[in-house]
Amino acid sequence: MPDLDDxxxxxxxxxxxxxxxxxFGTRLSEPANRAALAFRDxxxxxxxxxxxxxxxxxxxxxxxxxxLQRDHAAMRAxxxxxxxxxxxxxxxxxxxxxxxxxxxxxxxxxxxxxxxAASVAGLSERDAIASIAExxxxxQTIGFAPGMPYLGELPPAWDIPRQTExxxxxxxxxxxxxxxQLVLFPVDTPTGWRHVGQTALRLFRPDAPEPFLLRxxxxxxxxxxxxxxxxxxxxxxxxGATCEDIA
Amino acid sequence: MTRALxxxxxxxxxxxxDPGRPGYLAYGLSRGGAADRLALAxxxxxxxxxxxxxxxxxxxxxxxxxxTEATRIALTGAPMRASVDGTRIAWNACxxxxxxxxxxxxxxxxxxxxxxxxxxGVALPRRLGxxxxxxxxxxxxxxxxxxxxxxxxxTGSRTGMAVAADDRFGGGTVRIVAxxxxxxxxxxxxxxxxxxxxxxxxxxxxxxxRLDPDGxxxxxxxxxxxxxxxxxxxxxxxxGDGTPFVLLNECQTIGGYxxxxxxxxxxxxxxxxxxxxxxxxxxxxxxxxxxAIEARAxxxxxxxxxxLTPLIRDPATIADLLSYQLVSGVTAGDDLERSER
Numbered sequence: 001m002p003d004l005d006d007x008x009x010x011x012x013x014x015x016x017x018x019x020x021x022x023x024f025g026t027r028l029s030e031p032a033n034r035a036a037l038a039f040r041d042x043x044x045x046x047x048x049x050x051x052x053x054x055x056x057x058x059x060x061x062x063x064x065x066x067x068l069q070r071d072h073a074a075m076r077a078x079x080x081x082x083x084x085x086x087x088x089x090x091x092x093x094x095x096x097x098x099x100x101x102x103x104x105x106x107x108x109x110x111x112x113x114x115x116x117a118a119s120v121a122g123l124s125e126r127d128a129i130a131s132i133a134e135x136x137x138x139x140q141t142i143g144f145a146p147g148m149p150y151l152g153e154l155p156p157a158w159d160i161p162r163q164t165e166x167x168x169x170x171x172x173x174x175x176x177x178x179x180x181q182l183v184l185f186p187v188d189t190p191t192g193w194r195h196v197g198q199t200a201l202r203l204f205r206p207d208a209p210e211p212f213l214l215r216x217x218x219x220x221x222x223x224x225x226x227x228x229x230x231x232x233x234x235x236x237x238x239x240g241a242t243c244e245d246i247a
Numbered sequence: 248m249t250r251a252l253x254x255x256x257x258x259x260x261x262x263x264x265d266p267g268r269p270g271y272l273a274y275g276l277s278r279g280g281a282a283d284r285l286a287l288a289x290x291x292x293x294x295x296x297x298x299x300x301x302x303x304x305x306x307x308x309x310x311x312x313x314x315t316e317a318t319r320i321a322l323t324g325a326p327m328r329a330s331v332d333g334t335r336i337a338w339n340a341c342x343x344x345x346x347x348x349x350x351x352x353x354x355x356x357x358x359x360x361x362x363x364x365x366x367x368g369v370a371l372p373r374r375l376g377x378x379x380x381x382x383x384x385x386x387x388x389x390x391x392x393x394x395x396x397x398x399x400x401x402t403g404s405r406t407g408m409a410v411a412a413d414d415r416f417g418g419g420t421v422r423i424v425a426x427x428x429x430x431x432x433x434x435x436x437x438x439x440x441x442x443x444x445x446x447x448x449x450x451x452x453x454x455x456x457r458l459d460p461d462g463x464x465x466x467x468x469x470x471x472x473x474x475x476x477x478x479x480x481x482x483x484x485x486x487g488d489g490t491p492f493v494l495l496n497e498c499q500t501i502g503g504y505x506x507x508x509x510x511x512x513x514x515x516x517x518x519x520x521x522x523x524x525x526x527x528x529x530x531x532x533x534x535x536x537x538x539a540i541e542a543r544a545x546x547x548x549x550x551x552x553x554x555l556t557p558l559i560r561d562p563a564t565i566a567d568l569l570s571y572q573l574v575s576g577v578t579a580g581d582d583l584e585r586s587e588r
Contacts, residue, residue: 013427014424014426014427014534015427015476015509015511016423016424016426016478016479016509017481017537019477021476021477028474031318036560040273053270053272054272054273055272056273057475057477057501058474058501059474060476060477062272062477064269064479065274067537067538068538068541071538072534088439089280101483105416125480136335141475142274142499143275143477143500143501144499144500144501145383145384145499146271146274146275146276146277146384147274147275147276184460204275204384206374206375206385206386211272211375212271212275214568215274215347216273216432
């Protein structure tokens, strides 16, 4: 196995028949995620022939292209040139990002695994809520299911493993934690992540003008509210969340 | 009133499909679309229309259908027993279906996914750039009895043609390329993967199919510590217990299981059409070979229209023989051109 830690970053590798992945690290880190978001933004603005689609995962940017229009060697050369243009770890985040404030019920019947998660993280429930609520997390990637964000990075105490047993059902809008990340589920889902908060967000709305609530790179603050307050915003299109552009 | 298809009965996996919804990978939505893309091209060639039009995909078994006005239809993909008012009609062919006649499509004799194409295509509003059903994303739902689908206007007129379908039913050898994580598998594991015969497991759907090796499972050197990366249809992921899954059009968009390789788009129909119990083998090709294979496949799809042949019928089975033009070549000679317009 290649020792990825000895490599210089980023690495360009082909993915399947018609894609390349540009990877900025072996493990999730804030700078690698930021670099991946910035690099994908650069791909989208470079107007490269034969490119059909791009995306980011946690530490990589992906580009899909038509190899019958532009061969792999030419595509790789284009990406290498783009890689050389900047120190991608130092480049700022793309523009067009937004800061969301999301009403969230922590613990109780609405989010029954808060106490357990806090205990695994070595925090009191009160400190656990404060720790999550005070951390402005970024949408590191959207994936697995439509509109489903992976958010981070939480303070080191939250480097807790996923459960070995699945929680049978976390409702749509559920906020779950593991490995210094938060996820929000677009639909009811069984999961190994611990359910610590509940929001009224509808993350995937196929018939809305903007079908996906969140975009990669958006930032989120989860504001603690009472179950009664959450009930009052359940019918709101954005689940009571507000957003402002990040300058 | 608009021309429509009426569903009288439908198998459990009859859905509207088209080429899918590329462009939403960054938002977690896989492209979806018809499981067997070649079938879309074959039906489009038969009807002389775009392969982007929406069709009915039938998993395993079809159903019973009727049209409100005469409609051209084409049948492609896994061959199923099809008849109109009790008279058998040919698969891999296009026909004229009269208003009120009952089209019955039974179980697939071989393969999994059969397709019913309609002249003009199914008219459904586009959602996120496509009108296909994406079951795992909750877009659309399987068709059921009493559903009524409007059909767009048909600009063609030709029927009674057959397409020489590429035989992709019954398993066989599937060509793959190395991908992101292929190097996480030692050379010996990769060689063993190529030397292994797999049986398509009964567990499989539009998201992916499970493969059962004839020996032990496969191990990567990264174990379970691989960071989640982009998934594309065709990727062969190896789960924790060493079992391979080929991921298909409705797969998740990122995932943490290592992938040993990725099936070429041209060979993916062979994977989706292999039935439970049928055998598949995998063979690595270089990227250069892959490009050549895909170029040939594209050229073959483009030339499908030129390679159509008139349906040959047994005169003994034609009820009104005298009503047919029996001397070949006695037409204005522009039938093909007219139907292509």
